[in-house]
Amino acid sequence: MAHRFRIAINTGGGDAPGLNAVIYAVTMAAHGRGWEVHGIQQGYAGLFDTSKIIQLTPERVAGIMAHGGTILGTTNKGDPFRRPHERPDGTIEFRDESDRLVENFRRLGFDVLVAVGGDGSLQLAHRLSEKGLRVVCVPKTIDNDLAATQQTFGFDTAVSTATEAIDKLHSTAEAHERVMVVEVMGRYAGWIALHSGLSGDSDVILIPEIPFDIDKVCDRIMENEVRGKRHGIVVVAEGAKVGGQLVTREKTDERREEVVLGGVAEWVAKEIARRTGKETRSLVLGHLQRGGSPTTWDRLLSLRFGAAAVRFIAEGERNVMVAWQPPLMKAVPLSEVIGKTKLVPVDSDTVQTCRDLGISLGD
Ligand code: F6P
Numbered sequence: 001m002a003h004r005f006r007i008a009i010n011t012g013g014g015d016a017p018g019l020n021a022v023i024y025a026v027t028m029a030a031h032g033r034g035w036e037v038h039g040i041q042q043g044y045a046g047l048f049d050t051s052k053i054i055q056l057t058p059e060r061v062a063g064i065m066a067h068g069g070t071i072l073g074t075t076n077k078g079d080p081f082r083r084p085h086e087r088p089d090g091t092i093e094f095r096d097e098s099d100r101l102v103e104n105f106r107r108l109g110f111d112v113l114v115a116v117g118g119d120g121s122l123q124l125a126h127r128l129s130e131k132g133l134r135v136v137c138v139p140k141t142i143d144n145d146l147a148a149t150q151q152t153f154g155f156d157t158a159v160s161t162a163t164e165a166i167d168k169l170h171s172t173a174e175a176h177e178r179v180m181v182v183e184v185m186g187r188y189a190g191w192i193a194l195h196s197g198l199s200g201d202s203d204v205i206l207i208p209e210i211p212f213d214i215d216k217v218c219d220r221i222m223e224n225e226v227r228g229k230r231h232g233i234v235v236v237a238e239g240a241k242v243g244g245q246l247v248t249r250e251k252t253d254e255r256r257e258e259v260v261l262g263g264v265a266e267w268v269a270k271e272i273a274r275r276t277g278k279e280t281r282s283l284v285l286g287h288l289q290r291g292g293s294p295t296t297w298d299r300l301l302s303l304r305f306g307a308a309a310v311r312f313i314a315e316g317e318r319n320v321m322v323a324w325q326p327p328l329m330k331a332v333p334l335s336e337v338i339g340k341t342k343l344v345p346v347d348s349d350t351v352q353t354c355r356d357l358g359i360s361l362g363d
Helices: 019-032 043-047 098-107 119-129 155-176 191-199 214-226 264-276 286-290 296-314 349-356
Strands: 006-011 036-039 054-056 083-086 092-095 112-117 135-139 179-184 204-206 232-237 280-284 320-325 328-333
Touching (some): 006 019, 019 054, 098 119, 119 135, 155 191, 191 204, 191 349, 204 214, 264 280, 296 320
Parallel strands (some): 006 036, 112 135, 179 280
16 A cells, blocks of 8 residues: 655744645645645744644635635744744843754654755755755745746745836826836846836846946936936835945844845935936835735646645655756756755846847946
């Protein structure tokens, strides 16, 4: 008789629309094979507080597919190799408690962990696999910057949200004859800025992959004036660098390793106003891009990722990430994907399309 797997599933890092659809697909595909699925709460943290683990049944996941967020909760502070503990004096001490996590996993009788997450979560999964845990990962990030997979779920929804916001900015920019500078997410890669900026009919798109010259940005804005267009739209990825440096916010949480990005739009807006004399405003779309119901495209991709993860478990795969390599779903060894970033190719057709349509990339 075939082995009846007991699967644990968690969602880690920043949320992305489509997480619930992955959970749904894993649950249904596993249940169809007579397997069990258990949901771990708050990323890896839930493997320490095991009382909160929930069994996922078809009844429990009914109707979740279309919802944003994740029914399991998520965190970007759940590193089991670096668990924060507050000392009596209020300072934070970090302890490696990964062995305890592996022990808990085994004690609960789990065979495999389906870890749904971005690069940080994949790196943790890889380290846990080196300690003997069997993992199958599903790639998640609205930034679309994970290697080996053509796309991650959440990206399409984020681009749709950003494009809708840019569409709305056109009328107010035109009414006031202003330049609007919109900051979108994208730490290392400019996928969201590029796709929403192009689809949203912007004048300038600034992405981390293409260093920009603020004078060139201003030249493009002034070209509008010559053509009788008195307003302009600039879309900038949060990871676009100013003088080779990321623009960051003050760190408010010691437990978080990553720097918090934000503020590049404000810098660009001030410079445009100073150099061109144009009234300029900036706004940050921020977490709006991570919210809401996944688009049909993201839902479909999430469901395919989840079902493929279960198929790969049945086929005996271990320590892999499910990657969409059209038209197939492939199992790619974690060691081949972690720490790699899928950047926008600067000679891609989409970049070329921007240039053909007169959109400046600031270079
Ligand atoms: O990685 C996805 C992402 O949305 C980045 O674009 C952004 O810098 C980061 O998450 C923000 O994360 P947080 O939820 O900690 O604000």
